[in-house]
Amino acid sequence: MSRSAARGAHVRGFADARSVRHEDVARDGWRGTRMTVRARIIAAVVALSAVTVMTAGATAFLLQVREADAATDSSLARAVLGLRTVEDRADPTTGQPFQTVDRLLNEAVRSRVPGPHEGIVTLxxxxxxxxxxxxxxxxxxxxxxxxxxxxxxxxxxxxVVTATVRTPVTQYRYVAVPVHVASDPGSTGLFVVAFDRSAQVRALRGTFVTYSLVGLGALVVIGAVAWLLVGRLLRPVRLLGDTARRITESDLSERIEVTGADDLSELGRTFNAMLDRLERAFSSQRELLDDVSHELRTPLTIVRGHLELVDPDDAEDVRSTQALSLDELDRMQRLVDDLMTLATADRPDFVRLAPVDIGRLTDDVHDKARGLGDRRWLVAARADVTAQVDAQRVTQAWLQLLANAQRYSTPGSIVRLGSEVRDERLLLWVRDEGTGVPPEEVDRIFARFHRGRADRSAHGAGLGLPIVAAIARAHHGRVFLEQPPDGSQPGVVFVLDLPLVDPATDAEPDPDTDTDPSDLELAERR
Structure with a gap:
């Protein structure tokens, strides 16, 4: 490429760049001058009100002008009738008919008193x-x-001539009546009554100007009231924008203060509900990461430490290290499975409701509980109803409560389970004869990774009861515990409180069992 061609390309490129910059500046300037929704609404309201006021005023003005013209024409018609009346009367000075046109014109002028903006002249x-x-x-x-x-x-x-004429002085609306007298054939007269139409219209224009000033003041008031009203109505939208700008990835606690019951208030409530869901989702993710990092660090450290110290030439040391590593890996696998269960607990498909025979479910859980340990497993109550629940999740939660009862009780002790219906609620409960829950731990037992001081198992991660609580929440229910406050009876009762949807029959206890979970005289089901 020649030097001149290169210079030309450089100049064209510079010009294109300047054009792009000018377009960006123009676009940014246009963005900076955009009207807000509030301003556009106020402008539309004021413009529509101004058009309405001006249209109403102009219509009223035209109607008043037409009415004034009609009144003028009516007055001119009465002037003609008055002239005819004078012509029919006798000359008051002689008592005889008028003899001259001049005398008749004089008497006609004397018999009419002009009104405002009215004039009389004869020719x-x-x-x-x-x-x-x-x-x-x-x-x-x-x-x-x-x-x-x-x-x-x-x-x-x-x-007779009725017409409108404009002169350098003003505009007139007049009636001109030719006048003749038989005894004076050589003379012709013209009787004229005229109104200053411009003066009448000016008076109406003054009224219209006053109306316009009042309308302008009304527009100012309308604009001010609309500004305040629209500002109040759009307050949830402004708060929504301000809240959205304040929200960060690490802080989702901002909420919109919502008052009222209109559509915009509902928008604010919907936005707050969305923030609640996002905060729960992010909190769940953070908790999952914190829990994983906290709980996996210990077994990884243990495995790494033993692998670093293992003597490859010592077969016994290798076997013991292998067994320890596999045990820790099994614990890590259980931990990951529990964490995945908790992580998916808020998903809509976490539970799949279906009609379930609660009596048969109670028997199935009882059969499975027998393999948990050396305890006397008794069914204390059985509700023969059908409820809308997820049988697998409910079984998982119920067995977790039974496993807890086995863990905190002594071999050979009685562990009771039962199902009941009270006040349209399905109650699935487990009672043991263990040491109970210390009062200082009651509020924390459903927290993740909390292990009671009486826990005899070194492999528990403290996720069992949180999983039970998550399953209960997914069913729109809850889990709670009951224990005698004075320690008069041993053990504790854990209750799954679930809604009973479309029960087939009322809850009826098994006639062969006692429905009171506190009754210690229960026969073991065979």
Whole structure:
């Protein structure tokens, strides 16, 4: 490429870059000048109100002008009737009919008193003849020469003329009546009554200006009220934006303060519910990571330490290290399985509800519990009902409670289980005769990785009861414990409290068993 071509390409590239920058600046400037939703709503409300006010005012103004014109024409018609009445009367000075046009015109002017913006003038043979006295303050038609010239051109032998004419002075609405007297054939007269239409319209315009000023003030009030009202209505949206900006990956505690019961308030509640779900999801993830890092660190350290110290030439040392490593790996596998169960507990498909025969489920759990250890496993109550539950999850939770009862009780002691229906609730319970739960641990036993001081097993991770609680919550129920506060009876009762959906029959205890879990005189089911 030649030097000149390269220079031209460089210049074109620079020009393209400047064009792109100008477009970006223009776009950013446009973004900076965008109106907010609040401003757009206020502008639309004020504009619509202004159009409404101006349309109503203009319509009222036009109607009033038409009404004023109709009133003027009515007054002019009455002036013609008044002239005809004068023509039919006798001359008051002689008592005889009028003998001259001039005398008739004079009497006609004297018999009509002009109203506001009204004037009277007569023409005799095309020349100004009579007008009202100056003290009547009537419209001085005789001073408007262009008007007189226009009237002089009207025919004096034709019909009555009603017309509107504009002169340099003003605009007139007038009626011109030709006047004739039989005894004075050589004279022609013209009787004229005119109204200053411009003055009437100016009065109406003054009213319209006043109306416009009042309308402008009303628009200001409407704009101010709308600004406050729309601002209050859009407050949840602003709070939503502010809250969304304050939310970070590590802090999801911000919430919108919601008041009211409209659509925007419902939007705020929905947003808060979404934040609750996100916070629970992130908290669950953080807890899972913390739990995994906390619980897996110990077995990994143990395995690593023994592998580092193992003597490969000592067969016994290798076998013991292998057994220890496998045991720790089994514990890690159980821990991972429990953590995965807790991690999926909030998913909609964690439980799959189906009609389940609770009586048969009680018997099945009892049969499985016999393999947990050397205890006397008794069914103390059995509810012969059908409930909507997840049989596998409920069995998992129930067996976990039974395993806990076996762990905290002595060999040969009685462990009772039962199912009952109370107040449309399904109760699945386990009672042991162990040492019970210390009062200081009651509020913590369902927390993850909490192990009681009386735990005889070194392999428990403290996830059994949290899994039971998660299964209960997934069924929209709960798990709780009951124990005598004074220690009068040994052991503790764990209860799964689940909703009973569409029960087939009422809860009826097995006639061969006692439904009271506190009764110690129970026969073992065979």
């Amino acid at each position: 005799l043979n095309g020349r100004l003849s009579w007008g009202p006295a100056t003290e009547t303050r009537s419209l001085p038609l005789g001073d408007d020469k262009p008007l007189l010239a226009n009237l002089a051109r009207l025919p004096t032998r034709g019909p």
